[in-house]
Each structure stands twice: as structure tokens, then as C-alpha cells.
Amino acid sequence: MFYHVKELQYRSKPECPDPVYAKKLQEILGGQFGEISVAMQYLFQGWNTRGDGKYRDLLMDTGAEELAHIEMLATMIARLLDGAPDVELDEAAQNPVVAAILGGSNPQHSIVSGLGAMPSDSVGNRWTADYIIASGNLLADFRANLNAESQGRLQAVRLYEQTDDRGVKDMLSWLIARDTMHQNQWYAAICELEAKENIVVPSTFPRELEKQEVAYTLFNYSLGNQSAEGRWAHGPSMDGLGTFNYVEDPLPYGKKPKLNPAPPYIHDTPL
Amino acid sequence: MFYHVKELQYRSKPECPDPVYAKKLQEILGGQFGEISVAMQYLFQGWNTRGDGKYRDLLMDTGAEELAHIEMLATMIARLLDGAPDVELDEAAQNPVVAAILGGSNPQHSIVSGLGAMPSDSVGNRWTADYIIASGNLLADFRANLNAESQGRLQAVRLYEQTDDRGVKDMLSWLIARDTMHQNQWYAAICELEAKENIVVPSTFPRELEKQEVAYTLFNYSLGNQSAEGRWAHGPSMDGLGTFNYVEDPLPYGKKPKLNPAPPYIHDTPL
Amino acid sequence: MFYHVKELQYRSKPECPDPVYAKKLQEILGGQFGEISVAMQYLFQGWNTRGDGKYRDLLMDTGAEELAHIEMLATMIARLLDGAPDVELDEAAQNPVVAAILGGSNPQHSIVSGLGAMPSDSVGNRWTADYIIASGNLLADFRANLNAESQGRLQAVRLYEQTDDRGVKDMLSWLIARDTMHQNQWYAAICELEAKENIVVPSTFPRELEKQEVAYTLFNYSLGNQSAEGRWAHGPSMDGLGTFNYVEDPLPYGKKPKLNPAPPYIHDTPL
């Protein structure tokens, strides 16, 4: 169950309105690695955790925090849209800034949401649960989380570079710091699980059931062997259970498939 | 540029048709972590790599391999659908297997694809590029790849448990082994980059620009402090640049937001 | 900002596992009018409210409650999936219940989410923000909310009819009662706003700017005049500003459109 307090986790107020930046900032609210994604991902992982309370609690702690980040960004976007000018094409002739606003702002911010944030990314794609993952396997999912925080911090940093507004930069400096923590925390959780299991997910599948002769082979399917220079091509494998090997000219192991004809009720082309 | 050979990377032939399993197997062909996803993800990452040839080559090697895996699964699904019975509801009264097939198979396998594989998951959602990521930042993207191979191997293993067909299990033992390699290889590449940079992505953002006082703090937003027991709550941070701390009763840092009224041309409720 | 407590708003435990019902119950978790939809809709409306604190508070109160409902349903679905049998096609010959489970359960519940709830509806469509609305105009949005609670309660009632499990029915009796309250509350808020404004949204557009001669006309475009029997065809209009009238044989007011040819750089068929 959730309680809401009206105070923001951190302040979220721009120096000036800027509808073009409001459009861009939607990316980390409603994009693939925006705050909606991490909130929903951590909450669903938490609700689906079967077992150990420590990980479930960490997931719920962080999921609840991400809800606060959605709120901060929604507030910031509404303020960036404050007094957004109501401009028309012929005004652009007088004023290149008007031209930029006409082109660079999101028309749905005035037509659809009434100068409010939308659950969408920076080009207007609505948020979709296609973005999230909760598999029940904690090591797999913590890797998904480490990736999400890496992509998310990267996007926040790129957005930080694209504005001079001190209010926006102040808020982003908070979100970027929290992503630093979240990368650290998922990293710590991953280390703990990898130490107990093995690095290969899932760790419980009997290795003798997999085709072991190709479990540590790099097949060179893109001709040119620069990839042979990497750690992944030689020496003991990272999981400690094998040895990497490199196949420069890989051949097929299978034969040409020959499918049976379709039965008549399928009405394919008669051949 | 690509060349295709008609031989399969590995054989892909079931002992018996099984349209119910064909439906399930679609998950690792066209689902969120199916072979289409990894193929497209690695190829786009490779094409967008600006710089070092070793990583680009590794991405293209693996992307090309994943195309071969789409092919193996498409072939397997077509064969599992071979001679799929053309059954009707009243036949179910005589035969529970017919009932199971009626319910458990994907109607689009007969109506739409003519007993062929579809670019869809196990419940029929069409594959979408929402599933993939290519950010240009290699450490971020290799984490995405490690996650994809973890989720993918997990799903393949779960599917392995759901059949007794030796032909299907044989093919899955190949794919599972390749996922073992791919987890190992992305892990190796990640270690290499983390050693050169730092674990926090992106490593190039000046730390003094982030809100450092909360960069290593775990806020306990889900009441109950089991999460304080983890490595992430105390001691040096994983990136070596700070110390974890735990805030049991976190308070807001911001104030209640108060938005300005909308201008008249937005026609909100007058208040 | 949000705090989470681990206790559920209300208990959520089935008498018995039932994977077929777990699939169905996804509808009111992740479907068009499921709990994710109302939670996100009310929260976005609240964050975007510019002005009066009473409505904003009501939206945030209710949005936070809906998060608790997502949690209850996620918990119920995980428990309905507890010990879901790991069945194969040939077992169906022995047991029609196995056949029903094979056909009637969601394969992603075992392959993707590891016996956890998914952010999807009862046929597997992932939740999308296409489902929600937050326009900034409170009367419009409260109507959206009244609709959402009407559709949502209807679906919960239909699901109530489809199970005998007393644990499931107990939880649904809670959700149905809350939908009763929510219908009542949005109804009350609508009455308040309609009394201050007018029933036509937005109330601030000058009526003389609309084509007043057709503002209260029912055009009979589906031949047969049963629709003339309704209150909407005769008498004073509901907004008190006009009189309904019925046009039995409506004619076009416009002319045949004739579009100009496309310029050559468009390369249409030359005509």
C-alpha cells in the first residue's frame, strides 16, 4: 500500500519556460528508460519476488522512489510549458525563435494535455509495458536494472548538456546522482548473487544438458578477425567452467531444411 | 553486406508435430528476448559503433549468428506445425487432446501464416523495436546485452522443461549453450571497459556536477528495513568513490509544487 | 513523494491455484480499464492540475489507492499461479483438466514472468499509455474517470461471476465496493463543476463562434427513426441553451471536394 506526500523528493523548477526542452525532457519521463519504466519494473519485480525479504524490500524501496521521480519530471515539464506562446506560422517570418518553437515543440502539449506532461517519450510514442521486465529470476532482473540505470543516466547526462537553465540542471543533478546510487546498488546485489551462484543465468540448469562443445566458442561470422583480440576469445571463460576458443571460418553444423508441403486445407500455391 | 548459406547453423527437427508447443516456442523467436531482438540489437549497436574495431566486430559476429538462430527456430516451428490437425469444437467431446489443441494452439498459425512461424511472441504480440537498445555507449549497451542473454537463456531453459521431444531438446541444448557463451563474452567485454572507465555509466560526466550528497544513499521508502542488511547499504560504494549510507526515515527535500493557472486559450475548467 | 508499506490494502489470497483464472484476472490489472490505467490516469491528472487544491488532492488520494490495487492483483495472480502444473500435450489425453489448463493458461506466465503477474491484459497485450487521459480540463477528465470506474466495475463483476473461489470473490468484493465509491466520488465532483459551469465542455468557448444552427440537431443518418423517440430528439436541450430538433432526411451542406493535382516531386500516378 502507498502513501503520498505532496512535497517533492527534490525541487523541480526551471528558471524560464522552454517548450522545446519540455518536449525533449519527456524522454526520461515516458521513454524506454524513463522514470515510468523503472518505477513499474522495480515494483513488478518486487511483487513477483518469491522468497528473500532483503531483495524484495530493496526493489520496493527503489520502485517507490522512482514514482517520486515521475512526479518531479511531470512538475518540471508543466512549468517548462507555462505560458507557452500560442504561435502561428506567419509569426515565424518575424521571429526565428517562434519558428523554432513551432517546429520544436510537441503539439500534443497544447492540444491534448493542456500544458501538462504526457506519459510519452520525446517524439510522442506513448509509454508501453513492452519496456519492462520481471522474470522472477533475481540475477537476470538485477542485470536488467543495472542496464536501465546505465541507459537512464546516460540520457539524463545528454539532456544536461542540452540546456543552460540552472533550475533544470539542478534537478538533473539530483536525478543523475540517484542513478549513480542505483547503478551501485544493483551492482552490489549482482555481485552478491554471482558469488553465491555463477555468472551464467540461470545457474540451476545442469551444464551437461547443454551442447558443451560450443558453450565457449566465438564464431567469426563477420569476416575479419579483430574480435579475436578480445578477452572473450582466449583463456579461461568468465564463469570459470571452460576455455574460450575462436573459430575463424565457421561452418554450418546442420543441413539444408526441407519442409513438407502444406495440407490442402491451407490453400498454399500448388507446386 | 550479408551472405546466406542454406545449411542451418545446427539441426532443427522435432520428433513429432506439436502445435501447442509451436505456439510456446514463438516466445524465443519473436518475444521481448527472442532471437529477433538480439539479432537486431547487436546489428544496430554494431552499425552505430563509432570507433574501436574490436567491439564492432564482436557485435557483428554475434548479430550475424543470431540471424541463424531466427532461422533455426522458424524451421522448428514450421515442422512442429506439420500436419496440424484441422479440428472443430464438436470433435473435442471425443478427444481431450483435440480439446487441448483447440485451446492451446495459435489460430494465426493456420489462418495467417499457413503453418509457418510468425514474427510474434507466445501470445501473439508482434515483434516491436521497442524491445531493443543501441545507445552508442558500449558499456551501457553490453549491460543490455548481458541482460538479454540472461533473460533469453532463462526462457529457453523454461521451455526445455516443457517438452519431452528429443529433437526440440537437442536444438534447445544448442541455443542454451550459445547463450552461455554470449553471457560469458559480454561479461568479458564489460570487465574490460569497467577496468578502463568506472562502473558508473557514463564515466565521463564530472562527478562534481551531480548532487553528491545523495549519490550513495539508500532511502528506505518501503517501510521495514530488511534492505539495510545488503551490501548496498553500508561500506564503500562499488565504484570506489563513496560510502553507502542508509536513511531509515527519508523526508522530502522539495516543497509542494504549485502550478500556475493555464492561459485562457487552453480552456481548462475555470477555477 | 511516495511511501510504501508492505501490508496490503486488503487481503488477496485464493483458496486454490487456478492458472486459467490467473490469465483472466490480468484484464483488471493490465487491461484498458485495469488498475494500472486508473492509477496512472489519476496521478497524471493530479500532477497536471493547475489550480484548486481540493481536486488535486482527491486525484492524488485516489491515484495512490489504485497503486495498492495493482499490488493486490499482482499478489493474487502470483498465488493463483502457485504450483501451476508443468504439463505437456500427451498428458491431455488422460485428463481434460490438463487440456483446459494447456489451452486456457497464459504461456508467458511460466516462460516470461516465472509465475508472476504481468503488466498485460487477459489476452497478453502489454499495457500502454494509449489507455489514459489527462487533458487539464477537470470536467472532461472527471467524465473520463467516471467512465473508467464504470467499465472497471463492470469487468470486475463479470469476473466475479466466473469463479467459485471464495478467496478471489472476497478480494473482488473489496475492489467492486471501491469502484462504487469511486463512481460516486467522480459523480459528485462532476455535479459540482457542472453546476458552476455548464454541461458542455469546455464551457469557456463563446457559443456564438460555433455553428449554432446545428448545435442541437439529431441527423438521422441510420435510416429508420427509432432514435426520434428519445429525449435527445425533442424538447429543451440538456444544457438549457437550445432546443433539440430531429432531421429525418438529412442532406449534405457541403459540395463534392475536388483536390488539386499533386506537384511533380510527389510522383503520383500521372493522370
Place this chain on the structure above:
Amino acid sequence: MFYHVKELQYRSKPECPDPVYAKKLQEILGGQFGEISVAMQYLFQGWNTRGDGKYRDLLMDTGAEELAHIEMLATMIARLLDGAPDVELDEAAQNPVVAAILGGSNPQHSIVSGLGAMPSDSVGNRWTADYIIASGNLLADFRANLNAESQGRLQAVRLYEQTDDRGVKDMLSWLIARDTMHQNQWYAAICELEAKENIVVPSTFPRELEKQEVAYTLFNYSLGNQSAEGRWAHGPSMDGLGTFNYVEDPLPYGKKPKLNPAPPYIHDTPL
């Protein structure tokens, strides 16, 4: 069955081409509350109506009219795109209007549709049936319709404010007036059904089966009690069957959930 006449329901001709406005106008053609949505929503509701002819006829009358509105908007958009300039980036240096057009127009209007309207919204999202609802319950659905006409008229009014073109404003004055009628008609139909049933949908579920003790309670989950000031917090409920009450410090009714571990064939993290 449908007959088409080539004359438009109302004229639809701009004074001047304006590709930037053409992009915006797509919102009320192919957006969430555009004309495709209401046409499909009313037609599907009509086709699914089981019973009383008066409501079915009203739905089909209005659904057929909305098809004519799609046609008017498609025509208007094609004309706004007439002779759309074929501009390049370097021309923007000379002319801010060119800059605005480059940025503010939809590239698919020239590349994909050949200067024609598209079944998309103002940012290019394709129309999806996710937008519509037809539940079979008429009171629920008429509420959906009243909402759709409220959102739709609001968007049309906002678009009216964003142009000076008298031809466009003339057409919008028609559509806005029709939305006035449609809000009035669904309002009338709702009143009729609420008088016969009750305001709570569905009216046929026995009230004793819902958790009556919380059927009229407002839980204050967003701390701060401004919401206690509303009609929804005190006094008789709107459905006449209860009394509103306000719980300032709501506590959980349920316990912490504890899920069983997953079975081995799911291969979760071993704990």
C-alpha cells in the same frame, strides 16, 4: 449497410495552405479522441447492442455522422498540404518561415501519403483500436461517449485558437457545434438510464456481495485533507444508498504477503 454520397456534410476548405497546421489537425482526425475513434466506437457499440432499438439507432445515426467528419478532416488536411513547399535545410538561412515549416511539418505528409491525410495523430502515432470501448453495457458506454465528446470538443477548441484561417475556423465551428449536440445527446441518454437503474454501473450486481463497509469511504492516501472539503467526503452518497465518510489516516486491512517459492522448473534464483 452504408451508402456514400460525394458531397461533404459541411464545407472544408482553408484560405491558404499551411503544412504546420495540417500536422496539428491530424490530432482530431486520427488521435485518441479524433473522428476515427468516435466513428468506430459508436459503430461497434451499435453492432453489439443486444436489445432496445432506440439506443442502437442513435448509435448508428451518430457513428455514420462521424464517418462524414473523418472525410471532412481528410479533405481539409489534403488542402492544407496543397503545394507544400519542397524545402531544404540551407534555405532556412534565408527564411524563418522555411525553418518553421521544416521543423513543424510532418515528414510523412510528403514521403508517405503524398500530401494526403494519414490515420495518425499530431505527432504521427498511428490510430489504434486501443482507443475505443464497447462493453455491451449502455450506461457505461454512454459515459465513455460523453467523455469522448468532451475531450474531442476541447481539442477542437484548442485548435480553433491556433489558427487565423477563416476556412479552417468555419469548418471547426461546425465540428464544435456537433460536439455540443453529441454531449447533449449522450447526457440525455445517460439521464434516462440513470433514472431507470442507478448511477452505479452495473446496476444489477447485488450490493450485499460487495464489501459494503468501504463502499462510500474516501481514504486520504495523499496526506493533507483538502479533499475533505468536497461533496464526496460527507453527506448522502450520490447513488442514494449510503453515506460518504472520510478516513484521514487510513491503515492497511491486509497483511504482508509472503509468496511461496517457485518450483524448480522455473529456475529462479535459488534462495
Place this chain on the structure above:
Amino acid sequence: MFYHVKELQYRSKPECPDPVYAKKLQEILGGQFGEISVAMQYLFQGWNTRGDGKYRDLLMDTGAEELAHIEMLATMIARLLDGAPDVELDEAAQNPVVAAILGGSNPQHSIVSGLGAMPSDSVGNRWTADYIIASGNLLADFRANLNAESQGRLQAVRLYEQTDDRGVKDMLSWLIARDTMHQNQWYAAICELEAKENIVVPSTFPRELEKQEVAYTLFNYSLGNQSAEGRWAHGPSMDGLGTFNYVEDPLPYGKKPKLNPAPPYIHDTPL
């Protein structure tokens, strides 16, 4: 503008309810090549036609007919769902038909649409305008139409094979015949345009601007030269302007691409 008559274009009544078949039949109502797709495709093509009245009229004639087909299928599906049993898992033990219905019917038909048709395909994917095309170029679009009628008739025929209900078969015999006509009519229109232009769309692009040396070459990228046996590999090209040639061992014409490093504000991995 459109008029609706309540009579169906053709009768649409099954002998018996069959909810499993109702689910399947959704494919040709709301699937990729269902009636919604062709209706919307032809209408949008008609509205966007700039020029010759004959083709515009044909498009509008056929678009209006397809609306009648949506109506017939919606009616049929509602009737196939009539009296759909309200079954539970434990009843399946007694009755394999119950098991088949539990598994093979669409749960949204009872929970969401109240035993009505939905704007979805046979696995529940909502209809999307991604399915349709209207480019402004009539020859291109008539080819899209010929394809749509080919795929649509194929699916209708496959569905015809999957039922014994004489009422359903009767209705399908109508739709299949209409698809025969529609294939014939688009074929005729294509022949007319190809005779006036050329078979290559668009016909107006100066051939000297394309890379003529590869305009009639078949590159053998899938090793093995069975494809050399076809008409497309040798002899005069179908457009009469060149000669087909076959390249058995195709080599790249381009060089390895080398991308510039990203600028610092992009924060890629430093290399």
C-alpha cells in the same frame, strides 16, 4: 457523407453458437487483412486521390462496401457468442468440450465486450492503422489493394475449412465471392495504369538518375543458384527497358565504413 441502412448486405447467422470459432473469426474482422483494414485503406485512398474521378469513385464504392462487411462479421460474432457458457476449470474434468471452450475462447469476449465483436484479431491484438497504406500513387496503392484482397480471401478460405456450420459457411461464401470481384477489379485497374505508364512505380522518375548498371541484376546472396532458373534471371526485363542478368558470386561495391567518434557531449564510451 454516409447513410446507413439497418439491413445487412447479406445474411449473417450461424446455426449454433460457437465461442471458439468466434475467436478465430475475429481475424478477418480486425486482423491485418480484416475488413476494418480494407475499409479504412480504400476510404483513405479515396479521400487522398488528387484527380481522376473514376478511380476515386471505385475506391469509395468499395470502401463503403467494406464497412458493410465489418457489420456482417460483427453480427456473426455476436451470434456465435450467444449464450456462451459461463464455465470454470473444475467443470472441465467432466467435459472435454468445456475444456476446449475454456482454452479456445477469447476471455475478452465475456469480460470486456459483453459477448460482442471486438476490433481485434484472432489472438486479441487491437486493430492498428499500421496495417493500411494510402500513398497518393494509384498504381502503388492498387497493388496494395490486390495484395489485401489476396491475403483476405486466403484467410476467409482457411476459415471456411475450419467449420461445419452452414450459416457461417453461407456468409463466408458471400465474402469469398466479393473478394473474387475485388481481386478482379484491382487487377483491371492495375492493367489500365500499367498500360499507360510502365510497370515500375513511380513511372515518372528519370531512369538515367538511377544506378542503371544494377537495375536488372539478380545478386545471388543466398548461396546455391536455384534462383537462376527463374524468368527473373535471364531475358528481357518485365518493364521492357533492360535485360535481366544473374551474378553468381556478388562482391561488395562499397568500402568498410569508418564512423567518426562521437562528440564529448554524447558521452559514449571513451575509446
Place this chain on the structure above:
Amino acid sequence: MFYHVKELQYRSKPECPDPVYAKKLQEILGGQFGEISVAMQYLFQGWNTRGDGKYRDLLMDTGAEELAHIEMLATMIARLLDGAPDVELDEAAQNPVVAAILGGSNPQHSIVSGLGAMPSDSVGNRWTADYIIASGNLLADFRANLNAESQGRLQAVRLYEQTDDRGVKDMLSWLIARDTMHQNQWYAAICELEAKENIVVPSTFPRELEKQEVAYTLFNYSLGNQSAEGRWAHGPSMDGLGTFNYVEDPLPYGKKPKLNPAPPYIHDTPL
């Protein structure tokens, strides 16, 4: 199985960066008829082909080539984004080109992909497998392919008109030429199959089972008889099996449908 070589099929290098054009060019990479669509469509058709090797080989030859086209476009887009300026709103006042770039470029190119190509169209919609078709019936599918190459060449030609960059035009001249070949090749394959079967797909459905009396009739549902002037209205049908006829005033063949009331457990409005 696939091998990749690092050389491009054809060179792909612009004279100058142009982020606005990069956004547009996404259409033929990741749009409905972009290179991802044709690659996936041909490969899936090839994998699903049951029978004749000649067609399967042709499909795989062409599918593999389209992968090379994705690669060329991804490379071109990355280069068009090279050194894309990092501009802000206030700079637009000084420079209309900045204004155009702010408005006309895709924000995800800097925030999400790090100046790389995305699997999206020119307005940012992610690629979806909704775009492709593989039915198993070769004649139907070759028609889909001819359409795809027609739409694709049309879009490439329109893009050719929208740039003066000689590098871009050079690459497009290659792609346009290849589309010329692909239209020719599918045309040839279609002719071959039509000569063996009949033009109506599928050719194997017994004609006496369709409603023959309406198999060659044009119903004039859009009033006005310009459509009577076409070849499709009179004379022998294109399939040689009937005679076209024109019905100027088409009447319904069916009756008004009357649906049964819903059962009580559906909880529709009581009527």
C-alpha cells in the same frame, strides 16, 4: 546461416552532415516500407516456403540483400548526424538554420541513440512486425512484395527530391535501381504463377462454393457512376471465368439483425 562482410554493398557517405535529413531518411530504414520491413518479410517468407526451391532461393537472395540495405542506411544516417550541433532555444534568435535544426531534427538521435540510426520511421514510430506478411501462399505473398517495392521506391524517389547532397543522391540512385529490379523480379514471379494457376488467390478453392452470382459485380455504394466507366464494370472478368456487371442502385440482400439479450452474468443495462 549468415556471413557478414564489413564492406558495404554500395557506398554510403553524404557530402555534409544534415540532422534534419537524417530524421527524414529514417522512413526508408525503419518505416512501414523501409528496409527492415522488406528484409524481414522476404526472410520469413523464405523460411516458411514449403516446397519449390527456386522461389525459396529467390526470397533468401533478396532478403539477404535487404539486410545490406539496412546497413547502408544506418551508416548514412550516422554520418548525417556527425557533429550535429548541440543547440539551444536562445541560439535560434540569431540563426534560422538553428531554428530549423531545433525543430526538424529527431531529439532521440542525440538523447537515445547517441547520433546513430534508430529502428524507427521518420516521425519516431518504432518498427513493428505489423508491417510484414508471410502467408505461405506464394502468389499472395509476391503481390505483397510487389507492393512493398512499389511503395518503397516511391518513398525513396520522394526523398531523392528533398536533398541536394550528392552523396545522399548517389546512394539513393543505388537503392532506387535495386527497387526497379525487385519490382521486375516479383512481377516475373507473379506472371509465372498466374499462368499456372489463375489470378484469383487462392486458386484451389472450388468456385462453386462461393456465392457466384456476386463474384463479378460492382456495387455502386458511392453514389454517382463514374466507376461504371472502368474496365472492371463491363466485359469479361480478368480471371476469364465470368462477366463484370454493374449495379447502380444496390439493395441489401440481408435483413435487419436482431440480437438476443445478453445473459444475466454479463450485467448489461437491463432493458
